[in-house]
Amino acid sequence: MLVAMKLYNYFRSSASYRVRIALALKQLPYAYMPVHLLKGEHKRAEFGALSADGFVPLLEHDGAHLSQSMAIIEYLDELYPTPPLLPADALGRARVRALAQTVACDTHPLNNLRVLKYLVRELKTSEEAKNTWYRHWCSEGLQALERQLQGSGPFCYGASPTLADCCLVPQVSNAQRFEVSLEAMPRVRAIYETCMAHPAFQAADPARCPDAE
Ligand SMILES: N[C@@H](CCC(=O)N[C@@H](CS)C(=O)NCC(=O)O)C(=O)O
Structure with missing residues (x-):
């Protein structure tokens, strides 16, 4: 069963864009949680409570908060292997x-x-x-x-x-x-x-x- 995901991101953040592409390739639905970087929203206490590094993207899934786009994409690839984003060999x-x-x-x-x-x-x-x-x-x-x-x-x-x-x-x-x-x-x-x-x-x-x- 699909557990609802939330992606904290900013439209112009390229690290966020990477994760959005991976989610779209895997056709995984998610709630889009905007964090306006130019307004400094990533520095606010509410976001700091979720994110240790204060960066977007941040993925909320199954009670966990995951940072780092590469780690997030590999996590998604392991949980939802089709289509694969890494080769078999x-x-x-x-x-x-x-x-x-x-x-x-x-x-x-x-x-x-x-x-x-x-x-x-x-x-x-x-x-x-x-x-x-x-x-x-x-x-x-x-x-x-x-x-x-x-x-x-x-x-x-x-x-x-x-x-x-x-x-x-x-x-x-x-x-x-x-x-x-x-x-x-x-x-x-x-x-x-x-x-x-x-x-x-x-x-x-x-x-x-x-x-x-
Ligand atoms: N290595 C991190 C980089 C994340 C990152 O640099 N995010 C940028 C947006 S693309 C950010 O939140 N920047 C806030 C800042 O520089 O103050 C990843 O791949 O997720």
Whole structure:
């Protein structure tokens, strides 16, 4: 039996977007709990009582509160294995996790809201320098992904979406928002197009979120 889930998230949060994609791929219903990051709602005591790290996404399921998008997606994949988001073989799983972590561990943390705020508020960098920082690290990360995607297709790892695609799409969407050039990344662009033609990816799109502005 399906136990009701709640996803605390923000439409523009790319880590939240990853989880929304996974939930949509698995066709799992959930209550959308908006947490407005720019209004600092993730810093409020109510949210702090649920979340130790104060980040979105946070998944509430079966009395538990789960943080970290990658851990949440793997949890969902174990509980609801169809369709699988990780390959059946160990080498395939290592490859998919490597792609996903290139985004989630090497790229996204450098461009997180708190990092950008720290640059501007504490280190007194200009808006322009902050955007240069953003574009640099986003581009470095996506180029590393591009190199690993040689021979891939139509998705990051074969014929169906995996954890890696859950990570690629939000990162590309961020890159587009910050006008990072994707010119030198044909594989990343092609996989992004394939994903965006898939109904689950469309359903998870930030523009379709209840808190979209
Ligand atoms: N590693 C975490 C990262 C979560 C994260 O960075 N969330 C961002 C939004 S994408 C956040 O809540 N940022 C709040 C802040 O930076 O103050 C995950 O994958 O879930």
